[in-house]
Amino acid sequence: MDWKNQTPQGQIAQVIVEFLEVAVSSIVFLKGFYPTRAFERRRYMNLVVQKAVHPQLADYIHSVTTGLLPFIQKGLVERVVVIFHDKDHVPLEKFVFKLAVNQSYGSELEESSLEFALRAFLIKLTVAGPLTKPLPSDSSWEITAYFRSLPADGAKDKEEDEARLWIPTDTKAWMQPPQITPIKSMGCDPLKMQLYLEQPGPSAEAEDPAS
Numbered sequence: 131m132d133w134k135n136q137t138p139q140g141q142i143a144q145v146i147v148e149f150l151e152v153a154v155s156s157i158v159f160l161k162g163f164y165p166t167r168a169f170e171r172r173r174y175m176n177l178v179v180q181k182a183v184h185p186q187l188a189d190y191i192h193s194v195t196t197g198l199l200p201f202i203q204k205g206l207v208e209r210v211v212v213i214f215h216d217k218d219h220v221p222l223e224k225f226v227f228k229l230a231v232n233q234s235y236g237s238e239l240e241e242s243s244l245e246f247a248l249r250a251f252l253i254k255l256t257v258a259g260p261l262t263k264p265l266p267s268d269s270s271w272e273i274t275a276y277f278r279s280l281p282a283d284g285a286k287d288k289e290e291d292e293a294r295l296w297i298p299t300d301t302k303a304w305m306q307p308p309q310i311t312p313i314k315s316m317g318c319d320p321l322k323m324q325l326y327l328e329q330p331g332p333s334a335e336a337e338d339p340a341s
């Protein structure tokens with residue numbers, strides 16, 4: 131990727147997808163979903179992080195995050211969510227990255243201040259363990275992206291088809307508003323990003339869905 135010939139939005143999208151790849155890996159590590167040998171310690175933004183090395187796991191995380199690049203660049207992606215499900219595909223926890231890339235931003239990207247801000251997310255993730263609940267043994271997980279809008283009519287068919295791949299189909303919704311725990315947020319133009327944890331609301335197990 132030729133950094134110099136990119137628009138600020140192209141550059142930031144590149145930084146975001148690399149960050150998301152590491153962040154998703156850190157979340158899956160944090161949840162203890164796989165044996166620790168599926169990960170190895172790597173340096174990223176001058177931090178020690180846990181990067182997935184198990185081939186299928188690493189490929190999945192890499193291909194999903196990299197696949198989002200053109201959509202993040204155009205400001206179409208609103209949320210990237212790491213969802214943990216129980217055996218009936220009911221969500222147990224969601225790690226939500228809510229992002230907005232300023233499409234009017236035209237200045238040089240300040241890479242160092244951006245990295246500084248993103249690093250803080252990774253640091254917070256390493257200590258987020260106490261906020262999360264242990265997973266049952268038959269749980270599963272996936273990465274989902276929610277779009278602000280699909281590429282407009284007139285977009286190339288291929289692009290629209292690619293965007294449609296990201297529409298979640300079978301994730302069940304919670305009956306009650308979720309409990310939201312903020313983990314970290316930043317607003318460093320051209321990127322605004324929040325990371326928060328969603329868990330079923332306190333009354334999610336109540337029988338009466340009318341209240």
Ligand SMILES: *[C@@H]1O[C@H](CO)[C@@H](O)[C@H](O)[C@H]1NC(C)=O
Nearest residue numbers: 232233234235236237319320
């Ligand atoms: C987006 O960038 C433009 C140009 O730098 C700036 O004037 C504007 O305030 C930014 N918008 C937001 C929402 O930060």
